[in-house]
Each structure stands twice: as C-alpha cells, then as structure tokens.
Amino acid sequence: MTPPRLRVVPVAESGAFYAAAEKIYPREISGRFSRMRQGAVIALLGLFYGMPWLDWQGHQALLFDLPARKFHIFSLTLWPQDFLYLALLLIIAALSLFFFTALAGRLWCGYACPQTVWTELFVWIEQWTEGTRSRRMKLDRGPWTVEKVLRKSLKQLLWIALAAWTGFTFVGYFTPIRTLGAAITGLSLGPWSTFWVFLYGLATYGNAGFLREQVCKYMCPYARFQSAMFDKDTLIISYDEARGEPRGPRRRGTDARTAGLGDCIDCTLCVQVCPTGIDIRKGLQYECIACGECIDACDDVMDKMGSPRGLIRYTTEHALHGKATRVLRPRVLVYSALLLLAGGVLLYSLFTRMPLILDVIRDRNALYREVRGDRVENIFALKVINLDDRPHSYLLSAEGMQGLELIAPVAPIVVAAGSVSNIPARLDAPTSRAAGVHHIALSLTAVDAPGIHVHEKTRFIGPTP
C-alpha cells in the first residue's frame, strides 16, 4: 500500500484555536491560471457593474424592483406569486455548487466567489499604488514618510471610491439606477437607499480591503463543508511530494538525483504568491481556495531550472497515487441528475407559466339575495392580475350548476400590462334549483389569446333547503 500523501492540516497545528492573523502580502505572479482568474474578474465584475445600465424594451433589463414588488428580467416580469422560480433558482445554484465541487474542487472559490473577485480588484489597486510585494512590506515597516502617506492615501481614496461605486451599483439592482444616480447627484437620496449604499460599500471595503483571506478562513461556511463533496477523483491542486522531496536549494544545472534531491528547490515562491498564506507542500488544506497562483509560480521556477512543469498541478488523489481518475462516478451522476431535474422543472414551469391570476372572494355582507322574484343572486369580488407585459381583455364565464347565469361583468375586462383590476361579479340561478351550497367554477379567457385561460373554484349559496 502506498501511504497517503495528502494530509489535511488542521487550522493551527500549534493547538491555538485562533491565532492573531498576520498580514499576508500576496506576491504578484503571471501565468496561465492568473490570466484565467483575471479573465474571470473582468468578466464577472464587468457584468456586475454594467448590467444595471443595460436597458431592454424601455426599462432596466435586470431590475429587482422591491418598492413595486416586481422583478424584471428582460421580457419576463416576476411577481411575488412567482416565488417558486426563486426557490428553484436557489436550489439550482446550490446543486451546481455541489456538482462543480465534486468534479473540479473549489472552482467557485478560485474564480467566481465575490470575495475572491473583489479582493483581486482591491489587490490590483494596492499593487498599483504601493508597488510589488517586497516594496509593500518595506513600506509598511518603514517610517511615515511623505511618500508613504501619499501612497497609502491614494490607495484608500481609490478603495473608498470603488467601494462607494460598488454600493451604488448594488442598490441599482433594486431601484432604477438612473433615478438613483440622479437622486445622488441631486442630494435627494432617500434614507434607506443611503443606508444600503453605505452598508454594501462598507462590506466591500472591509471584506476585500482588510479581511480578505480571513473571510475564507474564519467566516465562510462553504470552506468548511466543501470537503464533503470531495472524493479521490476530484480535481485538486497538489504538490507532487514523490517528485519534489527531499527539497533543497541547489545550483542551476545540478542534477537533482545525483545530489540526492527532489525537484523542489525550496524557493518558497508558492508560499509567497498564496493569497491565503498557506504552504501547499504541506498537503491539502481547507484554507486553499484553489486559485492556482502556486502552480503559476512553480511552473516558472521549473522552467528556469529546466525541470518539467507540474511539480504543483491540478490533479486528483487517484492520479497522484498512479491510479486512473474516473470522471463519471455515482456522486457526479447523482448531482447532474438532480441538476437536470431542477433545471427541467424550472424551464418547464417558465414556459408553461400562465400570465394571468384570478382571485375570487365571496361577498362578505350577504350570502345571497333574492332577485326578480324567482332567482337567487350571489356577489363575488374578483381580483384579475395580468402578469403579461402587454394589456389584455378577458371574458368571464361561470359553470357547474344548472340554470347558473352570469349577470355581470359580461363585457370584456380590460387589464393593463402588469396591473391588477378589482371588479365585482354577479351570478344568479333559479330559486327552485339554488337551495344549499353548490360548487361552481369561474373561468377567465383572454379575448386575443385563448391560450391565456384560468379556472377558479368557488361556491354558490342559496337558501337553506
């Protein structure tokens, strides 16, 4: 048996549960994975900052209009009644996270998590204002010179501006962003919008500027339970201990094997570039957000030393042990089946969504009244909600009882796009047939689109027999 090469290292091997966090100065690095990460940062943040400015058919394309309690997603308008879609969407998001974690490890952490993405942006500003890793460390150690004050102030200024813009953009998803912008420049922003802009701005500044990797280490629940989705075929970033050890410095051109050394030259670059400050050579650790920076750093060194790349690489535990890696395994199949099911239900219900709701409430004042001598009348309050993005006229009809007649409304009910119309309805039936309680149904059909049709059950009440 090969001894297991991957060890999971607990939070602090010293036994202390919480050690005062040392400031981490991630070293700048370029390579395949940093480029991928930069691409993800630009794409995701571009989407975040740009999306609220996109208009669609005369309104903001993506607007979760909380004051009006309507969600606009391009042509689709969702109402509180459509809560099912939101629930399904959340289930799909959770299942996707499980699926991708089982398949490729912590892809989410390394490339898509807002914490990673905004931290990356804040670190770019830091590198631009304060320089490289070594310069930043020197600057922090050194006295408060004019240059230090200037550099630090510029960094803070840019950070605060970015955080404020982020807060503004965030609120722009819930209040039309152009109105919001006009309110800010006109100094007429409401107290609650101000509160949310500040809260989100502050959270961005604190999380991406100061807390950074501590969010992943101490605050993120996913970091703690993601290992439950892992198995020996999950893609992980790992140091090839068999190839690297024993590590040690050597002169360029030295043959490692004759010197009794492995391929690791112990340059510690993999540690210096790590945004969470871990040593990947100690094995798989839950602090690892799988960003791949250490791979880029190590590949560079391996190129310089003339050794093959991949001393630190994306691999699986099975591959490290010389076994075959299976992609399609029960865990992956179960997750993808569930994902397909939830996605199918969502799509099906979206495409078969009836853009019309009819609420029927019986009149509270009188159960029935006798009219025209030989008939009994019931009154109902109708609430017609047109969920469609264009106006419709609807015809009401009633059935379910012999001699039942619709008195009003007989003319089409006109309801504007995305509006609610409250109207009374009157039904009557011959007294001779009306005694007792009768189960009836009201139907509403759009005149211009017979496919838009709802059916609502209610009761018709006559004199006690």
Added chain:
Amino acid sequence: MALSPPPPHEAPRRPSSLDIALVVWPSFLAACVASLLFFATVDPELLRDAGPRLLAGLDREAGYALGFLFFWAIGALASTLSVYLIRTDRPQKRGAGRGAS
C-alpha cells in the same frame, strides 16, 4: 450551595474580534435568508396597515430595511447566546466520555 470561583484559566475574558465576527456574520446570513423568504410572501405595506400606529407613514423600502435589521438583531441574539454558552462552558466537560488525554 455556593459556587466556587472559576479557576484562573477559565476567568471571564473580554469578547475577542472572533467572538464578534461569530455573532455578526452568521446572523447576517440568516437575516438575508429570512428577509428573502419573509418578504417574498408578505408585503410590508400590509404589515404596516395591520400593525401598530407606530409604523404608520413608513413605505415599503423602510419596511424591508427595518425587517432586515429586525431579523439581523434576532439572529445576533441567538448567536450571542451560542457563543456565550460555548465560551463559558467548562473545557474539561467537552472531553468527558471521550477519555481524558
């Protein structure tokens, strides 16, 4: 029955920044979920109209924000109790049953 004073190593300690984070953060997440579920089904204006006079004059935006802060406060109360109970527990108790090491 008199309670003996806690041994020095168990002396009450000031809340650390981790304690504060353990209270503020999970309750924030819970408040997000609670607000989402609650306000997806309940319109704050209905609450205002049915509630005490104190709420009169508040609009939906105020309702959402106050609701969120309310959920956050309740969550923070629960988290505070959890952290407090964990921190004031005798350390040896947790080892009991698993054998002392």
